[in-house]
Amino acid sequence: MPTDLEPSSPEPVATAPLPTQVVVDATYSLPGIAFCCAAGEPPTTIYAGLSDFAIHRIDTAAEKPQPIRLGEASHDSYVTGLVRAGDRLISGGYDGALIWWNAADGEQLRRIETAHDKWIRGLAITPDATRLVSVADDMRTKVWDVATGEQIADWGDHEVKTPQGYPSMLYAVALSSDGQWLATGDKTGEVLVREFSGAAGSIVARLQTPVMYTWDPRARNHSIGGIRSLAFSNDGQSLAIGGMGKVNNIDHLEGPSRLEIFDWQAGVKLHEIEDTQFKGLVEALRFAPDDRWLIAAGGDHSGFVSIYEVGEGKLLAQSKTGSHVHDISLAPDATSLVTVGHQQATKVLL
Amino acid sequence: MFLSSGYRGIGDSGRSSQSSPVGVSRRGFLAASAAGVGANLVADMSAINGLRSAAMASELKRQDKRVILLWLAGGASQFETWDPKPGTKTGGPFRAIPTNVSGIRISELLPGLAERMQHTAIIRSLNTKIADHGTAAALMECGRRDDPGIRYPDIGAVVARELGRLESKVPDYVSLYTSTEGRRKGTSGFLGSRYAPMFLSESMTPANILRSDSITDIDHRDRAALREAMAKRFVAQSKSHSVDSQMSAYQRVHGLMASADLFDVEHEPADVRARYGPTQFGEQCLIARRLVEAGVPFVKVARAWWDSHGQNFETHRELCADLDHCMSALLDDLEQRGLLENTLVITLGEFGRTPSINASLGRDHFANAWSCSLSGAGVRGGVAYGETDAEGQTVVDGEANAGDLFATILAALGIDHEHEYMLGARPIPLSDFGSRPIEAVLG
Amino acid sequence: MRFPTCLAFSVWLFSAIASAEELLPIDSDVAEVIDHYVDERLERYEIEPTPPADAATYLRRAALDLAGRIPTTAEYAWAEELPESERREAIVEHLMSLADFDFHLRNSLDELLLSNRPHDGEFREYLLWAVRSGRSWDQIFRDLLLARPAEGPERGAAQFVRSRVRNLDDLTNDTAMLLFGVNIACAKCHDHPLVDQWQQDHYFGMQAFFSRTFATRKNVLTERPFGEVKFKNTAGEEKVAAFTFLSGVSVEDQTIDFADDERKRLEEQLRKLERDEKAGYVLFPDFSPRRELVDVALRDEEYRYFAKNIVNRTWERLMGLGLVDPPDQMHDGNLPSHPELLEWLAEHLVANRYDLRGLIRGIVMSDAYSRSSRLVTEERPPSPTTFARALTRPLTPRQLATSLLVVARGPAEFPAAERQPDIGWARFRNDLENQAGGWVREFERPTENFQVSVDEALFFSNSDRVQNDLLRDSGGSLVGRLLAIDDDRELLRQLWIRVLGREPLDDEVSTGLAWLSRDATERSDAIRSLAWAVITGPEARFNH
Known part of the structure; x- marks a missing residue:
């Protein structure tokens, strides 16, 4: 899940060498499926939203990190979006609710019970932590005042149904690091980019990634796929879009993991990258601080972390991570990251 | 409408070796098929069906019972449909919602059906053990496991035989399965081809049901009458049920050809079509309604493919939306037409899905504790029968197997499930040995 | 409890129903032995068998059973001329000498062994090779169970095991049922x-x-x-x-x-x-x-399962009902209708090195096989297990397909019995075998309580294939040839012989003449409809 919360390094270090390896350093087990995560303070503290409807905290710097449940409150369904705003966390879930937490003691500070009519799929927060964006399967994109919980905007514009007449889904959301642009991506492979500053929300670009959506009209008569992750480069020029390529047997996540990178303002697709070795969905994307490489993570039954050089779209290194990865948290110095996913979290060194 | 003409002379002449009906009009040939041979054959066919007393059979048929089986091919998840377990480790993300029957909650993915629960009995306690597609599908179609050397009929063929009319002008078992994955035609087994399904897969127009342009309608009917007349002596002297069956098959041809329109939803008003929605399943549910309305006793509509090893929740959002919308429209339509009290609507697949959620957010095959539903004819609506444990791992109350479900379906239709077919010297009850109907779901 | 459908299998195969000494001498003529045992029971129960079938009926029946198709008009004309005393033997010798016999025996074994299972061409090729090269049934059995895909012409036989190898129960049950007649x-x-x-x-x-x-x-x-x-x-x-x-050994x-x-x-x-x-x-x-x-x-003693099974299945194929019925229920709760006959035929088969040809020839030469199937009185038919009349049997999909092709394009001049081997016919027959493959799937395989499906009736009534292929009126086709005949009586005679293998009866002629003389119909359409009515009639659909 894209949760664009780490403030980017203001001065990219252009001379930093490209990473050459992806190494799983440690694996921690989790009491459920983690769909989202956010780094705390210090950034070695990771918060994760789980299938047990709760938030858990893991101190990855500890000798034997153990997930500890945060507070008493919980969602009424899977927790699928999590961002940090200073000393607070905000979570969203399949219950359509948003919850503000005290990151330190887990106290529930605010709860919006029906933020959306359907399942919340992701959250994003502006760099100044004043605005929260949520996307959900009601196909609405909503903007919230982080301080007051007030709803500031509510946009539709994504098709509610797929071309075949089934409910569509709005999986992915990302904000640019300067808070100026907002991207949202849906099941059928459409990305809308809005001018976000001032929350005017006018649509400035529409990008199509139809390969991300596999409709099987003949053998199985349903679909799989969708845009599962989005990330702006730190300079705001490029937009990376993650999902899965065409799938033959849609019973399984056995399609190639797929990544498309756009010069979104020009509407030009820079790269299409498919990986048939490490298959499945690209669930999370992050650009390196200098924008020269990016991380794509996800998986099928098992998970992967891959790093690509952005200029050529070339694979630099990759590794399996055990089970499916749903989200990552990249360390500020971009030398390590934490993945969270199916029953486990891992610490990965680059 | 048939003229009684001099044609009869030809039919009789087979025995008397008399000749010559010269000058018989074309209409004359036409008349024979109904008047002469046809009547004899109906009598012969009832001899084949002599296992059941004639009086009882007709009594049953007066009730005009019908079945629409919505076959959830690949195996739908009980958690995301009829037996939700929200808030448990196995329950998945979806909520349970109240229905219009107090005390019964079903998955939030079926809001329309939740509002129509007064028609429906849920069975939450199926334990059918077999969890591979082919074997399980055969089990749930036939209500028992295969025995080598015996080809069991499926539920459609049994119902067709028990409820179909010998002289029916419509098919008595229609099976629609458009998707290719897991496509199965269905089988009439030892009941023979008379009860085999009319199978529609690639096209919704049955094969060979339309007359070729190269022959006129009158010639088509005339040559059939000629065939019938010339066959008479051979049929009489053969005294063979197989020979008789060939005659009755040809006698049904023109009735079936006249039923071609039933498969064409263009004949429905736009507002009715709109209610069923734009999906293929919706269209096929509408065809099913047209068929039962015209007297077809058994229609199977397969909705494939629920086999959600990956992305179970996404898959069920799509497929449950389709099921919920189309089945709701179907139940409403049947009710408005006064057909629901005589039409049993079943949702069933080959098995359910595992409580555990795998790393691809999928659920795998699971046959130890799963659900199906019965709505309409003969069913006590607003009932949730049987119970699984908190995480849906095992049946804790009201365990039922495939045979019990079959006995229940037959009982809902007023058919004696213990009635035996004689296969040579082997007595074979309609539902498996030792099976019992679930009385609690019967109206 | 599932046992009501499961009947015991046990040891009657070894029990002394008739000890070897009581059986007729093993070198007796097969047909005579068959009639001896069948007639003995008819006499005991005072059942009057139906009279022998007429020459045309016998020819059609034997052609379907030995050649897998109806007789051609050439064969019909030839057989009509045969003196009655030699007729049966001459017909059987003729049919068994044709390429048709090998094809049909191959097809019959194929249907038995691999009926509904995944098929490969290799298995059919193997069977054809085995039949043509005179491989005995015990050798075929060895091939079926032991063939390895890499070896010689036998390799195709491996499909018997290979098609079942992923299901041990199927492999066990099917071997027991199909090769030993026991459903365990x-x-x-x-x-x-x-x-x-x-x-x-x-x-x-x-x-x-x-x-x-x-x-x-x-x-x-x-x-x-x-x-x-x-x-x-x-x-x-x-x-x-x-x-x-199975014997316990x-x-x-x-x-x-x-x-x-x-x-x-x-x-x-x-x-x-x-x-x-x-x-x-x-x-x-x-x-x-x-x-x-x-x-x-x-x-030792164990061979009897194997020998009796193939005797019983061959009998069932040719007579319409097994000596033990159903054929996979050979056990002491389901005794044969003629135990001594089954015993004798099995011993004879073994003594003759499992030669299926001799067994088949013996059965079709018997009086029991040659009786009429018609009942002219209103009496109840005699029990089929007495074999007092020939049973009416649906054609297999292949018999039907091949026969339809013989009707549609069979030339009049061959096969000629006096010109053996008939190279022209062998080539034609090979084409028929290949072309029939395209029609076979339109028809259901006969099973217990066989019924013709309405799908088949719709197929014959409306498919383009029937209209264009079977009923087209080009030169050599059936309708084309009939169109060239001006005399309506001769036309009817040709049609009946070609489709039904017999002369039309008086009333059929009357009906046909009336049909052809109807007003307002193109002659070609009238002929086509008439041909259709005869081809689709039950007499053409069944072996009687």
Whole structure:
């Protein structure tokens, strides 16, 4: 899940060498499926939203990190979006609710019970932590005042149904690091980019990634796929879009993991990258601080972390991570990251 | 409408070796098929069906019972449909919602059906053990496991035989399965081809049901009458049920050809079509309604493919939306037409899905504790029968197997499930040995 | 409890229904022996058999049973001229000498052995080779169970096992049913309540012969060098199944006892074989349970299962009903209608080295086979198990398809009985065999209580294929030839002979003349409709 919360390094270090390896350093087990995560303070503290409807905290710097449940409150369904705003966390879930937490003691500070009519799929927060964006399967994109919980905007514009007449889904959301642009991506492979500053929300670009959506009209008569992750480069020029390529047997996540990178303002697709070795969905994307490489993570039954050089779209290194990865948290110095996913979290060194 | 003409002379002449009906009009040939041979054959066919007393059979048929089986091919998840377990480790993300029957909650993915629960009995306690597609599908179609050397009929063929009319002008078992994955035609087994399904897969127009342009309608009917007349002596002297069956098959041809329109939803008003929605399943549910309305006793509509090893929740959002919308429209339509009290609507697949959620957010095959539903004819609506444990791992109350479900379906239709077919010297009850109907779901 | 459908199988095959001395001499004429035993029962029960079928009916029946198709007009004309005393023999000799006989025996064996299973052309090729080269039934049996895909012309036989190799129950049951006439599936879950404990042992004993069989990733059939079948009996005890034949006789287990590390190494190799396409070897262990099964099934007393099964199935195919019916229920709860006859035919078959041709010739030469199937009175038909009248049988899909093609394009001049081998016909027949394949799937395979489906009636009534292929009016076609005949009576005669293999009766002529003289119909349309009505009639659909 894209949760664009780490403030980017203001001065990219252009001379930093490209990473050459992806190494799983440690694996921690989790009491459920983690769909989202956010780094705390210090950034070695990771918060994760789980299938047990709760938030858990893991101190990855500890000798034997153990997930500890945060507070008493919980969602009424899977927790699928999590961002940090200073000393607070905000979570969203399949219950359509948003919850503000005290990151330190887990106290529930605010709860919006029906933020959306359907399942919340992701959250994003502006760099100044004043605005929260949520996307959900009601196909609405909503903007919230982080301080007051007030709803500031509510946009539709994504098709509610797929071309075949089934409910569509709005999986992915990302904000640019300067808070100026907002991207949202849906099941059928459409990305809308809005001018976000001032929350005017006018649509400035529409990008199509139809390969991300596999409709099987003949053998199985349903679909799989969708845009599962989005990330702006730190300079705001490029937009990376993650999902899965065409799938033959849609019973399984056995399609190639797929990544498309756009010069979104020009509407030009820079790269299409498919990986048939490490298959499945690209669930999370992050650009390196200098924008020269990016991380794509996800998986099928098992998970992967891959790093690509952005200029050529070339694979630099990759590794399996055990089970499916749903989200990552990249360390500020971009030398390590934490993945969270199916029953486990891992610490990965680059 | 048939003229009684001099044609009869030809039919009789087979025995008397008399000749010559010269000058018989074309209409004359036409008349024979109904008047002469046809009547004899109906009598012969009832001899084949002599296992059941004639009086009882007709009594049953007066009730005009019908079945629409919505076959959830690949195996739908009980958690995301009829037996939700929200808030448990196995329950998945979806909520349970109240229905219009107090005390019964079903998955939030079926809001329309939740509002129509007064028609429906849920069975939450199926334990059918077999969890591979082919074997399980055969089990749930036939209500028992295969025995080598015996080809069991499926539920459609049994119902067709028990409820179909010998002289029916419509098919008595229609099976629609458009998707290719897991496509199965269905089988009439030892009941023979008379009860085999009319199978529609690639096209919704049955094969060979339309007359070729190269022959006129009158010639088509005339040559059939000629065939019938010339066959008479051979049929009489053969005294063979197989020979008789060939005659009755040809006698049904023109009735079936006249039923071609039933498969064409263009004949429905736009507002009715709109209610069923734009999906293929919706269209096929509408065809099913047209068929039962015209007297077809058994229609199977397969909705494939629920086999959600990956992305179970996404898959069920799509497929449950389709099921919920189309089945709701179907139940409403049947009710408005006064057909629901005589039409049993079943949702069933080959098995359910595992409580555990795998790393691809999928659920795998699971046959130890799963659900199906019965709505309409003969069913006590607003009932949730049987119970699984908190995480849906095992049946804790009201365990039922495939045979019990079959006995229940037959009982809902007023058919004696213990009635035996004689296969040579082997007595074979309609539902498996030792099976019992679930009385609690019967109206 | 499932036993009501499961009947006991046990030992009548060995019980002294008739000891060998009481049977007629084994070198007697097969047809005479058949009639001796069949007539003996008819006399005992005072049943009057139907009279012999007329020459045309006998020719059509024998052609369908021996050549897999209806007779051509040339054959009809030839047979009509034969003196009555020589007719039956001449017809049988003629039909059995044709390429048709090999095709049809091949097709019959194919339907028996691989009926609804995945097919490959190789299996049919193998059977044709086996039939043509005079391979005996016991040799075919060896090929079926032992053939390896890489070897000689027998390799196609491997499909019998290969098509069932992923399901041990199927492999066990089908072998028992199709090759030994015994359905033992009921003994899997329980013993029969009325018979001894050995039943469950039996099922798993048979299964043990197959349990080591597997197909490598490259689809080569082989066996593991070890492995056993364990089962829980009804008392809940776990038992290891011995290699036990249906008769109860067990085969010595000669499995090599490998040292642990050797076994581990072998297991690793076996795993690789099963999974890895690139495994460049195949293991064939010295001790092959499948070969043991073949050996035990053909020896001592045990051969009777095997011999009686094929006798009974051949009888069923030609007579419409097995001496034991159903043919997979050979057990003491289901005795043969004519036990001595079955016994004699089995012994005779073995004495003649499992030559199926002799058995087939004997049956079709018998009076029992040659009776009329028609009942002209209103009386109840005699019990079919007495064989007092010939039974009316639906054509198999292949018989029907090939016959339709003979109707549609069979030339009048051959095959000529006096010109053997008839090269022109052999070539034509080979084409027919290939073309028939395209029609076969339109028809249902006959089964118990066979009924013609409405799909078939719709197919004949409306398909383009029938209209364009069967009823087209180009030169050599049926309708084309009839169109060239001006005399309506002659036209009717040609149509009847070509389709039904007989002259039309008076009333049929009257009807036909009336039809052809109807007003306002194109002559070609009238002929086409008339031909359709005869072709689709029951007389053409059945062997009678």
